[in-house]
Amino acid sequence: MELSNWAPEHSDALREFIAKGMTFSEAARAINSRFNTSYSRSAALGRARRLGLGPDDRQQPSMPTKPAELHEIAEPRPSDFRTLALPWPTPVFKEIKPVKLRCVAIEPRHLSLIELERGDCRYPYGGDEEGEAITFCGHPRRPGSSYCTPHFHLSRDPIVPAERAVSTVSLLVVEVA
Template sequence: MQSTDWAPEHSEALGEHLARGMSFSQAAKALNAKFGTAYSRSAAIGRAKRMGFAAAPERPDDPFSPPPIAKTPRLEKPRQRHVPEFMRPMPAWKRKKMPKLRCVEIVPRHLSLFDLERGDCRYPYGGDEEGEAVTFCGHPKRPGSSYCTAHFHLTRGPGTAAERAAGTVLLRLVAAA
């Protein structure tokens, strides 16, 4: 590492080279050639700053740097206030009385799920009250259905196909429970 004590003639030569518009690396090379030293570009920059040459010589603009992008002025809009979803009051739900369901004139066998055979009707009974057992019709089922003929027509009442499908899914859920 070279000493920071520059000879006065080296400092004067650096000042002359910078005054002529040389870059710091060019000035360091010229000093090294003239005096047989090994000054680096960084050493020349440091010495020039200590001597008071704060500004570097003018350099051409870098042709590869993109031009600065002008920002478009942003008009400030007042924020619309809204109540967050979790702070909105919950609607009060009223209990609805369940409509009386249709029934069929058939006496179910009240079989448990384990007692059902392959061809038995799977229409559920019970399970309305807490702890009440769910039993199934158990009569011979209609071909292509899970229910006997009476319960098949009961589940295929009036309404759209989607409404009828919802009822069937509900019955399957009750049967699974």
Template sequence: MESTNWPPEHSAALRELRVRGMSYGMIAATINARFNTAYTRSAALSRGQRMGLGCFDRPEPSLPALPDRPESPIPALRPSIDRTREVRPDARIEVLRWPKFFFGKTDLPELRCAGVSPRHLSLVELGPRDCRYPYGGDGENEPITFCGHRRRPGSSYCAPHFRLSRNPELSAKPVLSAGWLQAVGAD
């Protein structure tokens, strides 16, 4: 990070160039060329602001303004004042504006459970071959324990918890298609 204390000759050059009406980007480039420094536009702007030179008044643009467009020979189409426009409310806005309340009974899906009696091991007590299916931790300060039964090969869970955590229909499908494997040359 560069020091915020500029040498007096750099500050004098900044003041002189700013009085001439140069932009801070041009001032930084001029000072860098004159004193072999590496000030950025932002550094020159900040220093000018600290010196009270002003930073928000920009010089007039060097390009003249574009001339006004000639009027089109075709008259602009204006909507008729006599006819009214049909306004239809957007259905999406209505949904967002007026939430619907359902007071009927909703059937909850049947929860699946694994027919396993967990050993409730802590994380420290778990061995490398123990099931890591978590239990607890729902309430405040409730400890989280783990199943602890022997895990299924290739999984972090025992067989019942593995079946519980997977959708059986999706688990049967191969993850990578034969076409994809062939495309990457892994067949």
């Protein structure tokens, strides 16, 4: 039994129109005018596929019977392998020494995020390896910072600009009359 909202006579008319070489939109219009229905082109196309009629050969190009081999598609030619002459010499890369990281001579308390109190240093440790837990310093922090004093200085630029020199210029006080 067919489960469809197409009446059998509508399906028979579709078979007939497709056999005559009509397009699916023409077949849908002819069925709609004959049976006073409102089938769309897509509905006629879907019904034809379910009936095994398939799209007509004029609308869809045929597929090749066997897939092409890779060397048949694109055979490399000697002209494809041109060398590009650069106007500058190729740079020679030297081995770079790893950067030595600065360390702080302080033993962290390794507190978890939940264990941190309001005034504790939040400098993180760990988390470098996959699945490694991240802990925090936990020492009393510096006023106005999230870190303790050693970690505060560690997180700043190591090259601190010199303090401004105090000028020795003397001021001349002038009495205005």
